[in-house]
Each structure stands twice: as C-alpha cells, then as structure tokens.
Amino acid sequence: MRRHSPKAHRGPARDDAPLVDINTTPLIDVMLVLLIMLIITIPIQLHSVNLNMPTGSPPPSALKPEVLRIDVDAASVVLWDGEALTTREELERRMAREAERAVQPEVHLRPDRKARYEVVAAVLASAQRLGLSKIGVVGSEQFVR
Known part of the structure; x- marks a missing residue:
C-alpha cells in the first residue's frame, strides 16, 4: 500500500489553509487620508490681475x-452685388x-443651401488670400434643420 503525501493531494482547499491574497483595504484607507491631507495643505492660488478698465x-x-x-x-454662380461673375x-x-482701399468694406457672403461647397470655400479662400479682413457669412439659419 502506497501513502500519499499531503502536498500531492490536489483536492478542494481546506478551511484552515492560509490565504495568500494581500488585503488592500488598509492601503487604500491610508492613501485616501494622505490625499485629503495633501488637498488641505496646498495653499489656494489666486491668479488675479488688477486692471484699470475704462x-x-x-x-x-x-x-x-x-x-x-x-x-x-x-446653381453655384457667384454674384457680386447682384451681378453674375463668369470667372x-x-x-x-x-x-x-477692394482689399487695397484704405477702409475695407464689410463682405457679406450669402451662400444658397444648394450651392456647391467648393465654390463657397473658394470665395472665402480668395478673400482671405487677397487680404479682405471683414468677412461674414449671412443667412446661415437656412442650414439649421
């Protein structure tokens, strides 16, 4: 008859077996206390700049x-104050x-809902590249659904 050693026994765990898991609850409690102490001890930073405003x-x-x-x-045709431009x-x-004038006019761009995006983007790109600085898109409420 052969005897089996207790180590060789692979059955269910016994109730009196030692636990090998680390209890992290005390560690978390200590970390929370340290975090609260850190928050309390940091001075409140006041970033204010005093300005004399008119x-x-x-x-x-x-x-x-x-x-x-x-x-x-x-139809994606560009109109300059109502006049159709061909090129x-x-x-x-x-x-x-208009960009060379001393006082530039306000440019109100009114694209139609069905106009091609490329044409509208080209108008905006040309205005920016040529130095027109007062540009606004008017009538954008037609694009809200």
Missing part, C-alpha cells in the same frame, strides 16, 4: 460701414481692388 460706453460710430454682398446661388479671376480682381 467706465462708460463708447459713442457709436458715425460712419456706417460699406457692405459688399457676394451671393452664391443654387474666378474676375472675382479675385474685384476683391484685390
């Missing part, structure tokens, strides 16, 4: 800005002339 409201400008309307219709070169020539 009071009152500035008077409204007496001069109304000139408005230049550029429309892009549903992009014509658009850029007119934009360059």
Whole structure:
C-alpha cells in the first residue's frame, strides 16, 4: 500500500489553509487620508490681475460701414452685388481692388443651401488670400434643420 503525501493531494482547499491574497483595504484607507491631507495643505492660488478698465460706453460710430454682398446661388454662380461673375479671376480682381482701399468694406457672403461647397470655400479662400479682413457669412439659419 502506497501513502500519499499531503502536498500531492490536489483536492478542494481546506478551511484552515492560509490565504495568500494581500488585503488592500488598509492601503487604500491610508492613501485616501494622505490625499485629503495633501488637498488641505496646498495653499489656494489666486491668479488675479488688477486692471484699470475704462467706465462708460463708447459713442457709436458715425460712419456706417460699406457692405459688399457676394451671393452664391443654387446653381453655384457667384454674384457680386447682384451681378453674375463668369470667372474666378474676375472675382479675385474685384476683391484685390477692394482689399487695397484704405477702409475695407464689410463682405457679406450669402451662400444658397444648394450651392456647391467648393465654390463657397473658394470665395472665402480668395478673400482671405487677397487680404479682405471683414468677412461674414449671412443667412446661415437656412442650414439649421
């Protein structure tokens, strides 16, 4: 008859067997206490800059800005104040002339909902490249669904 050693026995774990898992609850408690102490001891940083700001409201400008309307219709035709432009070169020539003025006009770009994106993007890119700085897209509420 052969005897088996207790080590060779691979049956279910006994109740009196030692646990090999680490109890992390005390470690977490200590870390939370240290975190709270750190938060309490850090001084509150006040980042403020004292400025003497002017009071009152500035008077409204007496001069109304000139408005230049550029429309892009549903067929992606560019209209300069209602006049259809046939080429992009014509658009850029007119934009360059307006950009050279001492007081630039406000450019109101009104694209139609069905206009091709490439045409509208080309108009904006030309205006930026040629130096027009007062550009706004008007009528964007038509794109909200």
